[in-house]
Amino acid sequence: MTATTGHPVLGAVSPDPTRTVPLPLREQADVRDRWLTQRLLDLLPGLMDHAGIDLWVVLGREYNEDPVLATLLPATWLSARRRTILLFHRSDDGVTAAAVSRYPVGQFQPAWEADEQPGLSAAESQWAAVRRFVDQASPARIGVDVSADFAHADGLSHTEHGLLMAALGPHADRVVSAEALAVGWLETRLPEEIAALHAMNRLVHEVIDEAFSPAVVTVGQTTALDVAWWIRQRFADLGVDPWFQPTVDLQRAGSPLVDAQGTALPGVPYDAVICPGDLVHCDVGLSSLGLMTDTQRNAYVLAPGETAPPAGLVAAHAVGNRMQDLTTGVLRPGRTGDEVLAAARAAAAEAGIDGDVYSHPVGVHGHGAGPAIGMWDAQDGVPGAGSVPVHPDTVWALELCVRVPVPEWGGQLVRMGLEQGIALTADGVGYLDRRQTELIVIPGR
Structure with a gap:
């Protein structure tokens, strides 16, 4: 990093030639979204394999987010919106990243439309979409963010845990702690x-x-x-x-x-x-x-x-x-x-x-x-x-x-x-x- 060229992440130098200043916010968002793509492609498959988890469920409601959730959202999302559910399925082809969310979530594949099942409330329809995804994926181990040792990996709230377990039905007995996966994702x-x-x-x-x-x-x-x-x-x-x-x-x-x-x-x-x-x-x-x-x-x-x-x-x-x-x-x-x-x-x-x-x-x-x-x-x-x-x-x-x-x-x-x-x-x-x-x-x- 030099006084004449600045740094590709922090940006160009300020009028004071000895000091480097951050990129404009719009450019920072581009950098963060690029990192997220690279992390999902290059890091997540290996982390899921190491943890022995083939479906990772990360979810949170607006203003009560799982700490991991913020690291997975687009840079322009400053918080979750309503209930945001992200699903990561590990297969031989890599990791499928899907969103069961009322709004499109960046690069995640949409896995739900709120009005796709007339007669069900939005919440009922959303959880039904989660169940449908799990049925199709048929995972052996479903990781959720619960941990006694790391607050960072303990972001699944009591209410959401109960609703998720009910939605999973016969798959509920496959749920395990995703502590190792969440910690690995955050620390790497x-x-x-x-x-x-x-x-x-x-x-x-x-x-x-x-x-x-x-x-x-x-x-x-x-x-x-x-x-x-x-x-x-x-x-x-x-x-x-x-x-x-x-x-x-x-x-x-x-x-x-x-x-x-x-x-x-x-x-x-x-x-x-x-x-x-x-x-x-x-x-x-x-x-x-x-x-x-x-x-x-x-x-x-x-x-x-x-x-x-x-x-x-x-x-x-x-x-x-x-x-x-x-x-x-x-x-x-x-x-x-x-x-x-x-x-x-x-x-x-x-x-x-x-x-x-x-x-x-x-x-x-x-x-x-x-x-x-x-x-x-x-x-x-x-x-x-x-x-x-x-x-x-x-x-x-x-x-x-x-x-x-x-x-x-x-x-x-x-x-x-x-x-x-x-x-x-x-x-x-x-x-x-x-x-x-x-x-x-x-x-x-």
Whole structure:
């Protein structure tokens, strides 16, 4: 991506030659619909085979959509319309994608006309069309989105489940959870989607670089909360959305986060003014093209007489990078999330690093479907989600923290939190755009 040509997904550069801007909405819709076609053709057959499902039923009513449904609708559909039912039948010829819907659904084959059976209500006629399709397909295993471990794969509401089971009649005993299929569909990324996420992560990094600069921060006046809101406003101005409220927090000498016994302390208030000598940390995620990012970065505000951050803080950040290396070094397809977590923590212990790992898939959702590699409050494994194996062609938020005493701060423990987008492919782990290896420096007053 260059300042002269821009990026094929994010688009041409803005008048500021250092910044890339998203495509116009109409062009974004074209990209998303092209991706959907490619995913249905290239990914779905293999995912259905792996899950052992030959008919997948995804349905939802307007404003109560299954989370998977939004990833299957045309880009111009911002929600389901009335009751939208999508049917995917796996056969020797590929996957037949049909819609039992009151309105045409993009490229899906229409499988129902509302007035095709006089004397039946629209709802009765719609469910009769589902039954007719199933009768013709005669599937051995019918997958529906119910899951105890993944909210993303648990989108079939109680009411719709009951109506579907009644409509299936003698086929109802063939219904199984489509958890593995739904999770696989949500977590697997096309090469072009990964390329887009490279560009999206670059945009996030650019915005953070600007936020952590004199263009935004007036030391001694600007608060951490001011910077958080500036980031959100900047996203809005650029035409992208946050998927959570950006946060900016401070650490400073004399205001530790924990005491000598490890008990949590108040630290620096979230709305405190940014002062010389502060360590500034952010957590930021944007949404564009139906994909998400999740990033944390760190900066230091120079104190009077300083030309660089204290060596202790530089070393603490380097420990965080080392923890990243240890985690990516054990992130391998076939291992479960809990196995990756245990291996990363064992490697950290051997290296004498005090840290936690709580990484997660990111893509269609910020906290995406797929194996959990720890949670901040679950460092011995995550029941359910931690037992799922890692797959290639997935994107992750490599999220973790280390705790390091800083000599210049009287040995006070500093919590260095890092989060970086990575892609796991057949070639191994690759960082999306670039990871932070040095503290961003904010000039003091």
